[in-house]
Amino acid sequence: TQLLEQSPQFLSIQEGENLTVYCNSSSVFSSLQWYRQEPGEGPVLLVTVVTGGEVKKLKRLTFQFGDARKDSSLHITAAQPGDTGLYLCAGTLSSGSARQLTFGSGTQLTVLP
């Protein structure tokens, strides 16, 4: 069982549509990061959220951290083909652990022109 569950696993949409992907857990995280990974490359950090209820915007991307710091969402407005990639959330548990950063399994987004 994944500590961080991401949904949907796969998403294919047309250019211009809006979408939301989710990252959920039963555990509380002190912070949560979102990465985007393109084919043949490593994940690249998009944003870090640390405060319950926090909302961050990065151009057409809006990230929200749940009030209880157990979940997060990523909303993309007017998706473009350049948004295609694997979106990964990664959380740092509030309780201390040497293996602190845990990755979800990802949402594979395809934006068709």
Add this chain to the structure above:
Amino acid sequence: DAGVIQSPRHEVTEMGQEVTLRCKPISGHDYLFWYRQTMMRGLELLIYFNNNVPIDDSGMPEDRFSAKMPNASFSTLKIQPSEPRDSAVYFCASSFNGPGSPLHFGNGTRLTVT
């Protein structure tokens, strides 16, 4: 800044052979991480170092895997002997402030063991 550099980009080897993957972290980053990515299991942390010292290797699958960091600018991940189930993309990442801080990933080594 050149980013995290990994080599080789692709490695194809036969079962039983030794494989060595290499990583140069970002200068000034004192944490280095090795991850493995597969379709089935996603990104898994194998081991991480702080100031060249291994801190947590509990993710290393078995004794066939070993990692070293002889200095602040170089790390290796070795598999000996390799098996087909080791086929995956192996990523190295570095960070400035530790396991919970943002990671900078290399572009990975795609390993295929036949």
